[in-house]
Each structure stands twice: as C-alpha cells, then as structure tokens.
Amino acid sequence: MTAPAPLILVVDDFPDNRQMYAEYLAFSGLRVEEAENGHEALEKAFALLPDLIVMDLSLPGIDGWEATRRLKADSRTKRIPVIALTGHALAGHSKGALDAGCDAFITKPCLPERLLEEVRKTLATFQHEH
C-alpha cells in the first residue's frame, strides 16, 4: 500500500486565490484542505495535522503571523512547515514572517506552479530532517 499524498492546508481570506492554489495543488496530486481565516486555520491544523501549511499573512482576526506563532508554540503542530504568502512587497514583511516561525516566504503575485515548487521543496527538506 502506498502512503497517502501529503495533506496541504491552504489559508487565504481571498477566495479566488485560495481556491486557485487549492485546485492546482490537488491537480498536482496533493491532498488539500482550505481555511479562510486564522481561527479556522488553527482549528483545522490541530484537527487534521497537515503535512504543510500555506499561510497568507494578512488575515482578518488572528493574522498569519499570530497563527504561525501559535502553531509553532504547540507541541502537536510545531513540526508542521509553514510557507508564508504575502501581497506586501515591502521589506520587513519577510523578516516578520521568519521571526514568527515561518519556514519559507513567498511574495505575491505567485503563480500556482511556483507555489507547488516551494511546497515540494519544503516537504522534501522536512521529510529529510524528520
């Protein structure tokens, strides 16, 4: 029996972008779950324990930085790699994301294939480490 495909949690409040990434990752053979805000992201992360989280940083309520900090502070989820996504190209955002514990950082616009590449690279690094 082959292992199930890695489960990716895509968090973005803008549905067009979230569904686009989800659709492309699923098309590329990954399993995908979606969350539209920080609250839902935390709930699903604890319930599903995905293999990787794609986290938009500007979210209503609990933002991406705060959600990442909480995930990285919890023993159940701290080993799940987080790829931060942001539309803000100003310097400072990437540093803040890495400080919060994000493992990679991508600036939008980010084509779905570019995200897939980063997801595969990060998964490979983490499988190698753990």
Add this chain to the structure above:
Amino acid sequence: MEAISGKIVSEHGEVTALVTILHDRTEELERARLYEQLKLAADEMEQKVREATAELVRQNELLRRSHIEIEQASALKSQFLANMSHEFRTPLNAIMGYTSMLLKGVAGELTVPQRRQMARVDSNAHHLLSIINDILDISRIEAGKMPLTLSEFELPALVTDVVAEVEPLIARSRLTVTAVVDDGMPPLVSDRQKVKQIMINLLTNALKFTPEGSVRVLASHSEERGEITVAVEDSGIGIAEEDLEKVFEDFRQADNSPTREYGGAGLGLAICRRLAGMLDGQLTVHSKLGLGSTFTLLLPRVAREQ
C-alpha cells in the same frame, strides 16, 4: 537771521558808536532741520526694519510649514502608491494564476486559438505587473525603503544573463544585438539585482526605440579610477537635445503627448537613475535625434556600504 545790537558809551555818557552784529543763523537752522529729518528717516527706517524682520519671521514660518506639508504629502503619496500596488497585486495574482493554469491544461487541453488568446492575456498580465512593480519601486526609493544587498560578482556573466533574459524581445525585434566586454574585467562589488535591473531596462528601452539597425552593449573598466562602465548604444530614433534630461523624470517620455507612439509608464529611466545613485554611480545619455542614443552607466568597482 539774528541781530545783536549794542551801544558804545563814552566816559561822559555820550553814545560814541552803535554796534550791530548781524549773525547769520541760516546754516545752523539748516543743520537742525537736517538733523530733524535724519532722525525722522532713522525712525522710519527702524520701523521698516522691524516690520521687515517680522515679515521675514512670518515668511520663514510659512516656509517651514509648507515644507512639512510637502514632506507629509510626499510620504502620503508613497504610502498610497505602496498600498495601491498591493491592492493591484491581489487580483492580478488570481488573473495570472488562472491564466497559467488554463495554459497548463488543468481544466482540459486548449484549442490552438484558445491557447493563442490565453497567451495574450498572460503576456499583458505580465506587462501590467511590471508597471505596478515600477510604481512600487519608485515609492520604495522615495520612502527610503529600498535596501541594497552588496556582493561580489563578475560583470561578463551578468551581461550574458541580461542578454539571455531579453532574448525573446531581441528575437522579435530583428535587430542585431552584440555584447562587447573588456578582457580582464575585475569583479564588481555592488547590488547585482539592481545592476541587472538597470541593464535590462536600458537594453529593453534600446530595443523599443530602435525600429531598425543594431544595439550594442559595451562593458569596460578603468583600473586607475576604480570604475566600471556599461554603455548601451542603439541606432534608434534618438532624443532631441531639449528632451535629454526629461527622459529621466518620473512618468515621463520624450514624447509625453496622448498620441505618442511608444507605450510605457515612463518610470524605467527614473528608477534606473535613482538606483545608479544609490550604488554611488551615474547614469548619463548622449543622443542625436534620428541617429540613436547611448546610455552609460558608470559604477564604482566597489560600492559603499549604506
């Protein structure tokens, strides 16, 4: 006139003489009058100086206030541009992403005309993104939020990179593009990404404004001055003398009229000149209308740390 009279009387009481001294006071009166006038004038002058000083203080204050207002307006403008560029990028992300997915056949194979039409959407979305990125660059530079990353790199390899990146445009242009790099170029310490951005901009401009002929990229160095020069020379439409400096202004082309022939936001050279300045370099132009232009980027071999 003042007159003083006196009698001279003898021992016997006889008047022997009458003396009248006539004293001319004209001069004295005149002096007094002048003095009075002078005093008036001095008072008037003092009053005027006082008023002028007060006016100057008032004007200074106005200047100081308008300076602050201008700075605030400029900061607001930069912030606005940065916000707008973010607002533009979010929907553009979806446009470019779905276009790319359609072209990849995620929703099924496309017919040939569908593919051609989606490719047009794709290239225009990329063009729009480059304009938005230019606006963001200008606002970052103006807000002092454009960090430099200095490293050591080889210029010949960068020239090759730049030409390779612009290759699709070169192929479409039917122009002869050559790169001539000096032998023995020393490595450069600068911001590779920014130098590349400047070179790509100069080269794409040269291609854009050259209907026929050739474009040459010439890289040279001066050992004694510790300088590197990259010149992009074209046989294109050229720039009139009076427009030479205008091409470096924000949102500006030599022909800025609504009926101008060449598109573009007119930000490329403005960004390039600012970037060159950040790298302690210079960007200059020599051109003759109808005979082509040469844009020259001069950089110190080693850029200063910020």
